[in-house]
Amino acid sequence: MSTIDTRLIDGKQHAATLTARISAEVARLDREHGLVPGLAVVLVGHDAASEVYVRNKTRQTSSVGMRSFAHSLPAETTQADLLALVARLNADPDVHGILVQLPLPPGIDSTLVLDAIDPAKDVDGLGQVNVGRVTLGHPGLVPCTPLGCLMLLIAELGSLRGLHAVVVGRSNLVGRPMSQLLLNADCTVTTAHIHTVDTASYARRGDILVVATGRPGLVRGDWIKPGATVIDVGITRIPTAAGKTRLIGDVVFDEALGIAGRITPVPGGVGPMTIACLLSNTLYAARRQWGHRDAGTRAA
Structure with missing residues (x-):
């Protein structure tokens, strides 16, 4: 069987293009209307991965000209104190977006906290x-x-109408909303999860295959329909023989090459788009809260 010249989807480049548009629009809103979008990020405790992620968010928020409000709270913070902070941020006109970094420490109900955020400022969605x-x-x-x-x-395919999309994973963070977005884009959607019998047989039917399970190397090359577009959301750090570590996805990348038509690498695929979309959501939220006729749409 002949192999396919697999195209790598450059998430870094797509994110850079999106971020440049956001930066230009933030500058225009400030110059013409005095509106500067503001993003508040709340971190509770000292989870190392979360701390790195929050630093990246804070740096990139400032880099596009937005106001960044970082709130780092001790692990002993009570649910009542966290809810009180959310209430203050809800009422602050300079804050257009609020993000509470997950996971939260034991004893704090994350669902309750997320639902306390003003829906107009809920930039994590x-x-x-x-x-x-x-x-x-x-x-x-x-x-x-x-x-x-x-x-x-x-960006890669244009219209998704009529394509069969298979989403492997059903988390509230990725799998469930991904399936719904694809359905809204007029795809035929199949969602597979931990209890699906013979997931591979469903995966092979997808013109689009989105994998978001957190199980590194779950999807092998023979799970992929020839020519399919593969979006690998998984990212796991594993040790190497040299005593260092490297990042891998939920798809066995080397096996996917020559079968998939397009694929996101790990790292450098989906990851860069996540923070870019957080900035896009913050800009969108600021426009809508401002309520001016020039507020526009989610152009960025």
């Missing part, structure tokens, strides 16, 4: 109001990683 809007196909704030995946697919 994880509160029930925005989840409902996505489900109904209404305008709203969409979870950043699925939104980034959708943007990559549209």
Whole structure:
């Protein structure tokens, strides 16, 4: 069987293009209307991975000209204190987006905290109001990683109408909203999960295959339909023989080459789009809260 010349989807380049548009629009809104979008990021505790992610978010928020408000709270913070901070941020007119970094320490109900965020400022799109809007196909704030995946697919394929999309994974962070976004884009959608019998047989049917399980190397080359577009959301750090570490995805990348028509590498695929989409959501939220006729749409 002849092999396919697999195209790598450059998430870094797509994210850079999106970020440049956001930066230009932020500068225009400030110059013409005095509007500067503001993003508040709340970190509770000292999870190392979360701390790195929050630093990246804070740096990139400032780099596009937005205001960045970082709130680092001790692990002993009570649920009541966290909810009180969210309430203050909800009422702050300089804050247009609020993100509470997950996971939260034991004893804090993450669902309760996420639902306490004003839906207009819920730039992570994880509160029930925005989840409902996505489900109904209404305008709203969409979870950043699925939104980034959708943007990559549209940039690569154009219209997704009529394509069969298979999503492996059903988490509230990625799998469920991804399936809904693809359905809203007029795909025929199959969702596979841990209890699916013979997941590989479903995966092979997908013109689009999105994998978001957190299980490194789950999807082998023979799971992929020849010519399919593969979006690998998984990212896991593993040790190497040299005593160092490297990042791998949920798809066995080397096996996918020559079978997939397009694929996102790990790293450098979906990851860069997540923070870019957070900035896009913050800009979108600021425009909508401003309510001016020049507020525009999610052009960025």
